[in-house]
Amino acid sequence: MLGIDTSAQSGAVGMIEGEQVVFSERVLIRPGGSEQIPAIIAAALARSGRDVKELELIAVGIGPGSYTGVRVGLAIGKGLAFGLGVPLVGVPTFRALAMNGPATARLICTLARSRRGEVYAGLYRPDREGPAEVAPPAIWTVRELAVDLMSRGQPVLFLGEVLPEVEAELATILKEQAAFGRGTENVVDGAHVASLGQSQWLATGENQLDTVLPLYLRRTEAEVRWEERSCRADVPG
């Protein structure tokens, strides 16, 4: 099983065999592209003495996160899955990210960068079976998110790569209710992506090679503007 996630500034690739982690690498993705990932996979396979032909399933994080980043991950996944004749599954990036949190956490809020003043956020509760979704990934203003979490009255561990000012604003509003992940805790683990993909494949048996889509939580600017224009045109007078 191979897992790939390129939705954030740091990308991740990991390979598992059953419960065993063969390799797991986190890489800082150069701004503007994650096209080094195939070379990184090739190197990691070589270092572990593995052959690409051993791969039986490709799992890729579908975001939320950078649309371009997610598309690169999925394009690589499609190439590998098609090329090897094995299935491809898309897994929710936030579920993989939530797996970085300790089982003792009450609530885990996963974050990814969005537009200025907004974040992508999801809410999970650690469980024996893995993180259980409390609230699905959605776009929030930082303030609304903090107010929502305050109303839940439980300690929250934030995981994910966000700007320092977002962390500062959350900390200011939530005070001691908020804790923040450190270092690699904030980066998806490719091995987690692979293991989520394995469970999903066993549960659904659905090869998503031609159907998988990034989690687009927003329509394109052009579509929004076009619709605004057409709506105005509909108004008589």
Add this chain to the structure above:
Amino acid sequence: MLCLGVETSCDETAIALVEDGRKIRSNLIWSQIDQHQKFGGVVPELAARCHLEVISRLTAEALAEAAVAPEEIDLVAATYGPGLIGGLLVGLSMAKALSLAWQVPFVGVNHVEGHIYANFLAHPDLEPPLICLTVSGGHTQLVMMPEHGHYQLLGETRDDAAGEAFDKVARVLGLGYPGGPHLDRLAQTGQPTLTLVQHDALAGTYDFSFSGLKTAVVNLVHNLRQKGEPVPVADVAASFQRQVVTILLDRAFRALAETKVKTLVLSGGVAANSELRARFAAEAEARGIKLYYPPLALCTDNAAMIAACGYFQWLREGPSPLDLAANPRLRFEPPPAASEMTS
């Protein structure tokens, strides 16, 4: 030697299989025109979304149509620039992963170089040295090719690509998208009697500028509409097209005269324009120049040209690194300055 080509630099998802750089086994193009039509131009984010949605299915179809099994493929070539970054990354990433999975070499191809190679696919007798004029919605470039793999950028547009100007003028005249073919048809019914710009500001250079011409059309049309006068759309189309072709013709044939090269090749979507073809053919005939252009299907963006170009590049230079970055502004280098040439 069988090469799979991948092209996703603009609004066409294309996959092709080409044997030995010359023989097309399959050449599939998934056009996104319908998706972008209502916006009057290519929306980069939308284009990237469409590329990802169709690319694996299209690859499977290209193999099926050529009746090729994956094990028979020896090389994977993909466009790495110039173009829209979001789309480039989809095709480039998939191509690299295919090369990794199949354990065959990968080559990154310059899209504009691919356009030149569309001519080698179509004309087995074609050989450099040659001058190539590439005109499309994305590029307007005049390139000298002394031999395979060697290019010297003689001139390029300083603002709009010729095809881009065609699209914008077509929009102002209320024609459909993409504007080139519509404007071409309309121009055939009009007279090129309007002087849109007084003089060619870049005359004497090999560079192009079309934004002044485009603005002149926009202003003319707006003025007439404001005065409530009818717009002679066919005459405007014919006059605009006449002036664009005149500029292209001037640069190309002056370059041929100055370099003493006897072969001219055209490429890119605008090379399908009827006036351009007719006037270039007449001029070439008069000056003893051999003129080549690809058939329509190979003029516009396609992956067969990428596979062909990639094959010859691999023969000369071997594979590209697997971490090759996409380069949206990739270009041929202009000739070195006189002082550098002597050193």
